[in-house]
Amino acid sequence: MGILYASLVSLLSLGAAPVPTTAAPAAAPVETAATKQDLQGTDPLEHLKRHSRITPTVEVYEAVSPSVVFIQIEGTRRVRSLLGNRARVQRSSGSGTGVVIHEEGYLVTNYHVVRDADPGRIQVSFVDDPVPYRAELLSYREHEDLALLRITGSMEPFAPTPNLPARQEGNLTRDRGRQKFPTVRMGTSADLMPGERVVAIGNPHGQTHTVSEGIISGLHRDVDVEGPGFSLNFSNLIQTDASINLGNSGGPLLNVHGELIGINTVMNTAAENIGYAIPVDRVRDVLTQQLFPSAQNAWLGYEVEVGGEDLRVSRVWPGSPADRAGICTGDLVLRIAGKEVTDEASLLNANLHVKPYRNTEVLIESPVSGRISKQLTPWDRVSGILYENIGLTTDEVRNGRQHFVVVDRIRAESPAAELGLKPGDWLYAAKFQVNRLGTRSLPIGHRDDLLRLVGALPSGSSVELEIFRDENEDKTFTTDERYRGQLQLP
Numbered sequence: 001m002g003i004l005y006a007s008l009v010s011l012l013s014l015g016a017a018p019v020p021t022t023a024a025p026a027a028a029p030v031e032t033a034a035t036k037q038d039l040q041g042t043d044p045l046e047h048l049k050r051h052s053r054i055t056p057t058v059e060v061y062e063a064v065s066p067s068v069v070f071i072q073i074e075g076t077r078r079v080r081s082l083l084g085n086r087a088r089v090q091r092s093s094g095s096g097t098g099v100v101i102h103e104e105g106y107l108v109t110n111y112h113v114v115r116d117a118d119p120g121r122i123q124v125s126f127v128d129d130p131v132p133y134r135a136e137l138l139s140y141r142e143h144e145d146l147a148l149l150r151i152t153g154s155m156e157p158f159a160p161t162p163n164l165p166a167r168q169e170g171n172l173t174r175d176r177g178r179q180k181f182p183t184v185r186m187g188t189s190a191d192l193m194p195g196e197r198v199v200a201i202g203n204p205h206g207q208t209h210t211v212s213e214g215i216i217s218g219l220h221r222d223v224d225v226e227g228p229g230f231s232l233n234f235s236n237l238i239q240t241d242a243s244i245n246l247g248n249s250g251g252p253l254l255n256v257h258g259e260l261i262g263i264n265t266v267m268n269t270a271a272e273n274i275g276y277a278i279p280v281d282r283v284r285d286v287l288t289q290q291l292f293p294s295a296q297n298a299w300l301g302y303e304v305e306v307g308g309e310d311l312r313v314s315r316v317w318p319g320s321p322a323d324r325a326g327i328c329t330g331d332l333v334l335r336i337a338g339k340e341v342t343d344e345a346s347l348l349n350a351n352l353h354v355k356p357y358r359n360t361e362v363l364i365e366s367p368v369s370g371r372i373s374k375q376l377t378p379w380d381r382v383s384g385i386l387y388e389n390i391g392l393t394t395d396e397v398r399n400g401r402q403h404f405v406v407v408d409r410i411r412a413e414s415p416a417a418e419l420g421l422k423p424g425d426w427l428y429a430a431k432f433q434v435n436r437l438g439t440r441s442l443p444i445g446h447r448d449d450l451l452r453l454v455g456a457l458p459s460g461s462s463v464e465l466e467i468f469r470d471e472n473e474d475k476t477f478t479t480d481e482r483y484r485g486q487l488q489l490p
Contacts, residue, residue, distance in 0.1 A: 056256045060199045061211045063258045066182040067100045068251060069124040070203045071109060071135075073117035092116055097202040097251030098124065098149060099260065101287070102349060103180045105133075105151030108283065108291075109250030110265055111140040114147055124151060127209040129178070131155065138295035141286055145232060145265060146278070148291040151181065184252055187259025189238065189279035192216055197256055198240055200264055200275075202248030214242030214273065223276055225266055237276040238262045244275025253277040288344060298354040299384020300362070300376065302327055306344040313364075317388060319411055325376035327364060334371070335363035356380040382447050389454050390487060391416040394427070394447050399475060403445035404428070404468075419485045424470065426477075430487075431464040432457060454489065463487045 075092045096113030100106070107124070114122055114137055122135045132155040140147035196216045204210055218239030225232045240253060244267045253262035262277030288306075301320020304311050313331045316323050333341055337360050339350040354360050355378070362374045378384075383393040391414020394405045405427040410417050427444045430453055444450055453463065465487050468477045 056197070057199050057211065057213045060254055060256060060258045061201065064184055064199075064252065064254055065127050065201055065209055065211070067184045068201045068209060069098045069100065069107060069126060070206075070208045071096045071098050071113055071250065072123045072125075072132075073114055074121040075116035075118050077116070095203060095206060095247060096249040097247070097264070099184045099250070099252045099263075100181045101183055101186070102345065103183055104349060105135075105181050106138075106349075107135070107149050107151070108263065108287065109147055109149060110145050110263065111142055111147040112145055113250045114140075114149065115142075122149065123155060124149075125208065126181075139291045141290055143232060144278075144282075144286050144290075145234070146263070146283060146286050146291065148287065148295055150295075184254075184260045185258060186284060187255055187257070187261045187280055189261050189281045192219060192238065192261060192279075194219060198242050198261065199254045199256070200240070200242040200244060200248060200251060201254070202245070202251035202264060204243075204245035204247035206247065212243035214240050217241045217274070221276060223266060234265070234276070234278070236279060236282070237265070238279055240275050240277060241273040242275065243273060244277075248275070288348065292348040292352070294381075296351050296354070297381055298351075298356040298360075298378035299381055299387075300351070300354065300360070300378050301384070301387075304333055304347060306347065311341055311343075311347055317411070319409065320384075320387065321376040321378050322362075322374075325362070325374040327362065327374055327376070328366065330367055332365040333362065334365055335361075337361065354378055382451050385451060386447070386454065387411055389490065390414065392421060394450065396447060397426075405444050405447055405450060415488050415490060419465070419487050421465075421467070422469070426468040426470065427465060428468055428482075429466040431466070432461060457489055459489060461489045463489065 072095045073093065075094075076089050077092065094113065094116060096109060098107040098109035098113070101108055117137065120134070120136075122137065123132045124135045125132045133151045134153050134155055135149045135151050138148045138150050194216055198214060198216055200212045200214075202210060216238060221237045221239045223234045223237055225234065238253065238261070242253070244264050246267070248264045249266075251264045252260050253264050255261050260283075261280050263280070263283055264275060264277045266276045268274035268276075299321075301317045301322035302313050303315040305314035311333045313322075313327060313329055313333065316327055316329055333347070335341060336347075336350040337353050339346070339353060341347045341350050357377060357380070359375055359377055362376060363371065364374060365371045379387070379393070387393050387409070391411035392407050393409040395408050397404050397406050407416075407421055407423050407425040407427065410421060410423060427450065429441055429443050430450075431439055431441045432453070433439050442449065442453060444453075457463065463486070465485055467483050467485075468481050469483060470477065471481055
């Protein structure tokens with residue numbers, strides 16, 4: 001079975017279904033006679049005008065298409081010539097589809113749509129707006145094939161500025177670009193039914209905002225996708241016979257209520273009209289648990305329990321910015337950095353506006369002291385993730401030609417504390433089990449090396465850390481100052 005991503009180039013053509021002209025069934029003789037009598041002496045084509053041309057598919061497209069974007073990317077890569085060792089730069093381009101999920105311009109698409117895009121070379125276009133917009137890749141999960149993008153501004157020479165009035169020349173007013181964007185309504189994939197009618201909107205072969213309809217032809221499909229340099233295994237996909245062609249990748253699969261039920265992803269090239277979509281419930285989980293948190297630049301040091309009526313603090317990390325500001329478990333979060341938070345979506349959006357190491361106001365309602373404003377200084381995201389998972393923060397230093405990561409803080413009763421690490425330790429390398437047959441050693445020269453290590457290994461993994469402890473503070477190391485120990489990931 002040939003499986004391809006639906007983000008390349010193809011052409012989608014739809015045919016109109018023939019209008020039924022047979023008489024009504026014999027079970028309703030009165031209606032049959034009346035219908036025939038109505039047609040006598042009248043133009044049959046005029047008679048057909050009593051039927052409405054507005055179908056559920058038309059209504060879904062009109063309601064949802066303003067939130068669907070056409071994504072175009074440009075990239076470069078260095079390729080080595082077959083005739084010699086000289087490398088040359090090769091330019092590439094691609095396209096796909098995305099859908100806006102938050103009015104401030106956050107949109108979701110497939111990661112493979114934007115994988116090869118150079119920074120600043122992602123462009124999105126709306127069906128009702130001739131002006132394209134720039135977008136940036138905020139976060140992604142390759143194994144889920146999902147990415148979170150944010151629209152950053154108009155592609156016009158000027159940048160839209162919030163609250164800036166439109167420019168006026170004579171009787172003409174120049175639009176400064178959108179500040180709010182239409183969004184899709186999230187549905188659920190938990191109650192989908194085989195045979196249920198669905199609608200897909202996408203951009204096959206650059207034919208922007210093409211609509212197709214069909215049914216759900218299967219559920220819980222497992223699909224393997226092979227490509228240059230990657231191999232992915234999808235599970236629990238939605239199968240549909242709505243035309244999913246190359247270029248539909250990242251676009252919405254919708255029910256007849258216009259609700260998002262999936263993100264169109266791959267097509268079966270060995271068959272006709274078999275396409276697959278990631279269920280929206282999985283998309284929602286990846287967005288809230290991985291993509292939005294990964295897109296945050298700052299770390300506040302507390303967790304909020306979502307899903308209930310209130311957004312209450314469920315955990316505060318000891319020694320974190322929140323702990324130092326006096327935020328406690330059970331406090332109700334009302335506003336972050338000037339933005340009201342009432343649900344999970346507004347909480348995620350507010351956190352994206354927090355900047356590391358800048359004084360930030362968090363308005364809480366405490367069971368003890370009532371409403372009170374707390375001032376805290378967030379850390380950067382890397383420090384926060386390392387502090388949460390292994391209990392340390394780090395700095396980067398250079399010693400001669402070598403780069404090192406030096407421990408800054410240690411959280412009590414953390415894996416780092418249990419190992420015996422101390423502030424000032426120089427992290428040198430990590431060794432971990434790759435499979436049952438062998439191990440891998442990873443030099444640690446930058447904080448991101450440690451961050452990738454934590455993110456790549458499953459919970460409960462054991463990592464052997466090799467460190468230097470400059471006991472005589474001469475910034476040179478001997479074998480007596482080298483230590484090894486097992487760090488247990490939570």
